Amino acid sequence: MYRYNETDQRLVEERVRQFADQMQRFLAGQLAEDEFRPLRLQNGLYIQRHAPMLRVAIPYGTLSARQLRKLAGIARLYDRGYGHFTTRSNIQFNWVRLEEVPAILAELATVQMHAIQTSGNCIRNITTDQFAGVAADELLDPRPYCEIVRQWSTLAPEFLFLPRKFKIAIAGGAEDRAATRFHDIGAQARLDEAGNVGFAIHVGGGLGRTPMVGQLLKPFLPRAELINYFEAILRVYNRHGRRDNKYKARIKILVKDLGLEAFAREVEQEWAWSRGGPNTLDETTFARMEAFFQPPALPEDDPQAPAYLEPLATHTPFARWVARNVAPHRRAAYGIVSIALKQPGVPPGDATAEQMELVADLAERYSGGEIRVSHEQNLVLPQVARRDLFALWDALRTRGLATPTIGLLGDVVCCPGGDFCSLANARSIPVAAAIQQRFEDLDYQFDLGPLELNMSGCVNACGHHHIGHIGILGVDKNNQEWYQLTLGGREGNGAALGRVIGPAFAAEQVPEVIAQLLEVYVAQRQPEEIFIDTVERIGHGPFKARVYGAGDRP
Amino acid sequence: MNAPAQPIAAPSAQHLIRPGPPARCTPDPWIWQLDPAAPLPPDAARQPLVLPLAHWLALSPTRRSPCWGVWLGPVDDPEVLLPDLPTLPLVGVHFPVFTDGRGYTTARLLRGRCCYRGELRAFGDVLRDQVYFLARCGFDALSLRPDQSPEAALQALGDYSWEPLKGLAHAG
Known part of the structure; x- marks a missing residue:
């Protein structure tokens, strides 16, 4: 693991001091709500439905045991005894008290943790493959690059007030387990013919209100140019991204409006100025970073023990x-x-x-x-x-942590939804629970095989419903909760967005509708064919016909 | 974040800080022309005027005084000033609202690519909570919004002893 040094420690401590002062001025009425808002968001603090929510950064999803214990302690002392791990590999505390947030941040700083840039219109926490460094199919370990990008993006002064949030994912495997094509920038490790390390760069992916699959901006970027090139992308975005409408402010809209070619031209022109310049990364930097992530000396052992x-x-x-x-x-x-x-x-x-x-x-x-x-x-x-x-x-x-459903229907991905989040249009947790309950039977889940079900309580898509094989989106119609189903989403190398199958359903109908979709799959699947492959082979027609009949609602 | 609803206010002469070193509060000797259509005052050539970019560009080079500076809005491209930068004593960058981050890139472009070495001034919605980051992008003069305390802003320049990218070799 990366070992935080004095520089990192100083940064988090100074950040705690700065934020404690901002909070104190806000509570004293010296800092207007509008002026405090972007500051608290850049420290992961939301004002939510019941209480403020604090989102703590877990850089590229890696924690030490000591850090996890600290999170447990915070959950117990400042929250209601639990935390919520998010789809961006952060953790959220849903029941914190505003005035205690500086104290929580101070606690976090003792284990070099923080909430910096977990929200706000800035570069967010870098994410990667959760199997980085150990996966059998890995081309290279992405974590040294994540760490370099983390250091560059932390309080990057030029990019703290972008048009909108900005998410970066880096993957090192042959299989993309980091959903890189659904990020503002997605970098996938590549080797060129001479064996040099670089990255394929995708840009403009993302879920939310206007879901898009990222487009290939550069097939091979030499690793030395990682920061220069990212900076060029960010600079083009910061200058030209829309600021008049927050729903059109993500980089994906700029890429779409300019067209990929014109956007790429802008980035190339920008990059030409910095290429080979002072932020070019050298071999010493890579070697120093890689040293942090050396595989531990695992003893020889018997795989057949x-x-x-x-x-x-x-x-x-x-x-x-x-x-x-x-x-x-x-x-x-x-x-x-x-x-x-x-x-x-x-x-x-x-x-x-x-x-x-x-x-x-x-x-x-x-x-x-x-x-x-x-x-x-x-x-x-x-x-x-x-x-x-x-x-x-x-x-x-002993603590209910051995649920054997990774990658199966029970492995539902879900946002906190209307029970907690003030952005949500509908609750997601009770619907997810009803689905899990309906399909509790493990024999059935194992028979169905790999199946990803994602659910979001609003179009902001924190539950990544567009990339679920089956996606569920909570919508509000005349103050009632309705649920729209999508089919055919997929992450990884064959990334695709799910499409809506038809009119929305009431909460209590959802488990039954899913049962109907699964019936179609079971009837139509070929040997060894997983759900999503059947959907891609036979299309939406048979599924829609089963659910809606001849156009009627079920 | 469209064009500001209110007319752009001139920087307050009492709220100019310079990150230095040494960091200090100094009076502002400049006279700010905010309206691109406003006529030049009498005896303009000898006055320390800061003109809007549009006004500056509309003047033929022979009519420009070496005493003058220019200010840019968030959409203005600093590269149009390239021929003038070696002799310009001041370039201002306006922040209509502190959450509009385009001015940070404008500063970086002026200092980096354009090699501008004169005074680079941020003005408009310049608040103490952003001064550290503005200074890191190359601003060496900050005209605070008049309700901001210069003393507090000077202190906020020291919010971090840490510097971005310092840990990365060859980065700077």
Whole structure:
């Protein structure tokens, strides 16, 4: 893991001081609401439905056990004993008190954590593949580059008041597990013919009100130019992005209005000035950053250890959990463990202080003290010896953390929705819970196979509903909650946006409609064909026909 | 964030700070012309006027005085000043509202690409909570909004001892 140095520590401490002063001036009436608002947002502080919400940054989704324990402590002391892990691999506390926020930030600073740029019209937390550095299919470890971009983007003075928010994702794998094509900038690692490291750069992707798949801006950017090139993109955006209408202010609208070619020309012209200049990254910088992310010295171990194989053969619940929640590590004797925060009846992504502390303990015991947060709102232990898996599973079970549904229907991705968020048009958590309950049967879920269901409570799309194989969007019609279904969304290399299947449904109809969609899949699937592939092969027609009949509502 | 609803206000002569070093509050000797259509005052050539870009560009170079500065709005392209920058004593950048961040890029372009070395002044909605970042983008003079305390703003220049990108080798 990256080790924060004195510079990083000084920055978070100075930030705490600055924000405490701003808060004090606001409470004393010396700082107008309009002037305080952008400042508090750049410190992750929202004023929400019931209470202020504080969003804490988890840079590229990596936490130490010590940091996770601190989050647990904050949940217990300043919130109602839990936190919510988000689809951008941050954590939100939904019940904090305004005047206590400076104290929370001071606590966070003791473990080099902060809420800087988790909201506001600036460069947000950098995200990546939750399996970075350990995945068997990885081209290179993206984390050193994430760290470089984190340092560059933190309080980048030129880019704190952009037209709108700006999200960057960096992936290092052959498979894109970071949804890079749904970010303002998405960078995917590439090697050129000579073996030089670089990135394919996509621009203008994003969900929200106007969902778009990012377009390829540069097939191969040499890694030395990463900052210069990102700066060129940001500069073009800062100068020319729309500021007259917040719904048209994201970079995707600028790219669309100018056209990709004209936009690329602007960026190339801008880049020509900085290319090879003072912000060009050199080999020493890469070597220094890579040194932070060296794989731990994992002892040789037996991938066929009896402590692993025996329960795998005899214990069905454990075998199921291994099948879904343990991904291949680059070392065969190890596995990457996903801990599902998807216990039926609990809002997706929520974890209690006790759960966080247990995961911190288990990370120290079994996984080098490191935890990752995935954009599917789960936690990950990146390196667990296969011989330890059964003991780990057994310990996770005690706190409801062994739900074996990673990548299955039960692994619902969901925003906090109308229960908490003042932007939401509809509640999302109760609908997600009703779906989880309806399809609780694990045999059925395993039979259905990989299926991604994403749900958002409004068009801001924090639940990423456009990229769910099945997406659900809460909408408001005459002060009533309705739910629109989309089909065919997909992340990864074959990225696509889901399309709406027809008129919206009432909350209580949603589980039944999903059951109907699944019936069509089960009837039409070919051997080994997963849900989304069937949708792509047969199109929306059969699904719509089942749900709406001859145009009637169900 | 359209064009400001209110007419642009002239910087207050008592609210000019210079990040330095040394950071200090100094009186503003400049006379600001805000309306591009306003006629030049009598004896203009000897006065320290700051003209709107449109006015400056409308004058033939022979009619411009070396005593004058120019100010830019958020949509103005600083590169049109390239031939004039080596001799311009002051370039102002107007912030109609503090959340309009275009002026930060204008400053970076002037200091970096255009190699401008004269006074670079931010004015308009310039608040103490942004002065550190404005200074980091190359502004060496900040005309605060008149309700802002110059003392507090001078202090806010020291909000961070940390500097962006300092940890990255060769970055600066």
